[in-house]
Amino acid sequence: MIAAPTASLNVNTGVNTSNSNSDDVRQLIERYQAAGQGHLFNFYDDLNDDEKAKLVSQLEALNVERVNRIHQKATTCPSPMLNNQSATLAPLPEECFDSVLEASKDKTQEWRTVGLNQISQNKVAVILLAGGQGTRLGSSAPKGCYDINLPSNKSLFQIQAERIFKLQQLAQQQPGAVANVIIPWYVMTSGPTRPATVAFFQENNYFGLSSDNIVFFEQGTLPCLTFDGKIMMESKSQVAVAPDGNGGVYAALRGTGVLANMAERKIEYLHAYCVDNCLVRVADPVFIGYCVSKNADCGAKVVRKNTPDEPVGVVCLRNAAFNVVEYSEIDEDVAHATNPKNGQLLYSAANIVNHFYTTDFLNKVESFEGDLEYHIARKKIKTVDMQTGDVIAPKQVNGMKLEMFVFDVFPFTERMAVFEVDRREEFSPLKNAPGTGVDCPETSRRDILQQNVRFFEAAGGKVVVGEDDIQAEGTPTLELSPLVTYSGEGLAEIVAGKSIKTPVRVHSLEELKRAVF
Structure with a gap:
């Protein structure tokens, strides 16, 4: 300094x-x-x-020359689909796409075994994209701290931590497992959310995980800019900055020493996901196993579009390269096109920000980082009038924030794998305020409880709704901790032919044995 x-x-x-x-x-x-x-x-x-x-x-x-280059690239090289008539779309090649909805149980089990074997050798780690605040949820805390009103009042962080804990136990049972199976958890925060995130983990004793295996790191920032590329100031002594988007994870992994930490631990495979998905299967062995079996360097987990007009980005080919194409970039005829073999939409692989990487691929990102696309977000930005020095709180959009998306690396993959999963089982994002009815705390709570009922019934048990069970949208209040089961395994020997009465919260297998009758 x-x-x-x-x-x-x-x-x-x-x-x-x-x-x-x-x-x-x-x-x-x-x-x-x-x-x-x-x-x-x-x-x-x-x-x-x-x-x-x-x-x-x-x-x-601040690398001011880099900021200028980024602004130049973002403003002169906009989205190819919107501005380049020669851009062409094509469906995903069959050889890089599989669906758990269509796969046999044997095939799914084969992928799961491959994934568990990799986890059992301490070759798998997890990257959590957790930089967002719960502002739209009415909370100033990091979104991962949010309580979706389960009977246990567990936060999203706790739910995900317990899934890691359970998966470590399952992998430990694999033949030839190392003495102490560990799935390191790399938690990316933003600058504003880091202190509260770290404090929350500390206050909750890291949810039963070892603090040595949870690594916090910050995503980068970029200055806010006027439309003609001038850097804005939030005060006379400070530049106005904003997070560089979830795509900033790649530079952050490198710049904060996380990649070096992975190398020390001999990690080979990574699972990355967003904190707001309450159904996420953290370090999913089926997904890991599928991608490893495909020898993929990068993978995307997707869900099937509900309708041709559903406003979601789609994983497909754009100009012969893998990409996520936004719904606004696809014309109506293309969106409605179907596969003559099965009648399904040709462009149906909805992106859910759930990815697989090899560490080799993550280490290569630096070599093509300068070619990645930057996206412009036009915002109302509190700033200083550069003539008078007065602080301005604009009523209209007055500047831009530049960000990268985590999927911007897809065009640079050599061996991409796309894996379709059941939306009902694996994707329920928390985006909107309570009471909105879509992607909100109530739907998150409902989706977890409904999944727990399916787990119980699939294992041969019967759910009896008690008179004092106040059901939301007809969903029995049955909460099975991830410490009881990761994805439904291990229940049949306890619950087959037996019943359980709601409302009930089960924290352990011992509690489950006492609860059934």
Whole structure:
């Protein structure tokens, strides 16, 4: 960091710089002026020493030339589907696509065994994209802390941690398993959510997992820009920044030392997912096993579109490369096109941000990072008037945030695998405020409880709805902790031919044995 300046006028820039560090500060100013961003020093002389040091430190760490390149790329190379008439779509090749909805039980079990074997050798880790806040849910806490009102009042973080715990136990039972099966959990936060996320894990004793195997790291940021590419300031001494999108995970993995940590642990395969999916099968052995069997370097788990017009991105080929194409980029005829072999939609692989990677692939991202697409989000951004110094809270859109999407690496894969799963079993996102009826806390709660009923009944048990069970949307209140079962396994020997009365919450297999009759 450059020390705070004290006095001495720089005639060339009109900015006061320190005697001891005048050359360093002068060079920084000249660098920003050459990049067309010299306005960031407009109020430098108004600042106290601490504020000057803060601004200089931030600008010294910022790669202003890279910011200019990103803005140039984002504004001159927009989406090929919207602006390039030669862009063509094609369905997914059959050889890279399989569906658990169509696969035999034997095939699914084969994939599961392959995945469990990899986990049992400590070759699998998990990346959690957890940078979002629960603002739309009426909460200022990180979204993973949210309680969807299960009988247990478990947060999303706890549900997912318990799935990891249970899966470690299942993998430990595999022939030839290492002495201590571990699935490291790499949790990506944003700057604002990191302190609260770490504190939440600490307060809850890491939900039974070892703190040594949970690694927190922050996604990167990019400056907010005016529409002509000028960096905005949120105060006279600080640049306005915003998270660089979930696609920033790749640079963050590298820059925070996570990839090096994976190398030390000899991790070969990664499962990445978003925190807001209450049904996510963390480190899903079936998905891992499928991708490993395909020798894939990158994989995407998808669900089948409900209707041709469902507003979801679709995994398909764009200009012969794998991509996620947004629903707004697909014309109506293409959206309704069907496969003559089975009558299903040709473009039905809905993206759910649930991915597989090899560590080799993640290490290669740096080599093509400069070719990745940046997306513009036009926003109302609180900023400083660069003439008057007044802080402006705009009523209309006044700038842009640049972000990358996690699927932007798909076109650069060499061996892609796309795996379709049952939406009802694996995808229930938490996006909207309570009471909205779609992708909200009530639907998340419902979907977990309904899945637990299916698990119980598939194992040969009967669910008896008690008179005091206040059901939401007709769903019996049966909560089976992930510590009891990961995906329905291990229940039959306890519940087959037996009943359970709701409302009931079961935390362990011993509790389950006592609850059935």
